[in-house]
Amino acid sequence: MIELYGPEDPEAISRCRQALQHNPDFADGWYTLGIFRHQQKEYGEAISALTGCVRQEPVWAETWYALGVAHLAQGDGVHAKEIYRRLCKLVVTQARTFLRREMRR
Numbered sequence: 001m002i003e004l005y006g007p008e009d010p011e012a013i014s015r016c017r018q019a020l021q022h023n024p025d026f027a028d029g030w031y032t033l034g035i036f037r038h039q040q041k042e043y044g045e046a047i048s049a050l051t052g053c054v055r056q057e058p059v060w061a062e063t064w065y066a067l068g069v070a071h072l073a074q075g076d077g078v079h080a081k082e083i084y085r086r087l088c089k090l091v092v093t094q095a096r097t098f099l100r101r102e103m104r105r
Contacts, residue, residue: 034046034053054067068083
């Protein structure tokens with residue numbers, strides 16, 4: 001577990017990076033780094049980190065959303081639209097799976 005206080009914590013980014021060096025498959029670390037970098041208006045780095053997260057956890061809808069927001073903030077509406085289309089498909093698929101499971105009860 002990484003103890004972080006937010007992007008205003010001068011050590012937060014380095015703690016995320018250290019955790020990711022130790023375990024590059026740590027999706028939470030990629031997500032946290034991406035959110036922090038976005039809050040610091042480092043959109044390219046945010047996109048890179050959030051992309052690392054979706055590689056590890058492609059079903060995390062909040063990561064896809066944050067990735068789209070980062071692309072929009074960087075002025076890349078084309079990629080943002082593509083990401084939001086993927087997000088919509090993901091959410092619909094998750095909702096269908098949930099409903100099927102609930103209907104079996």
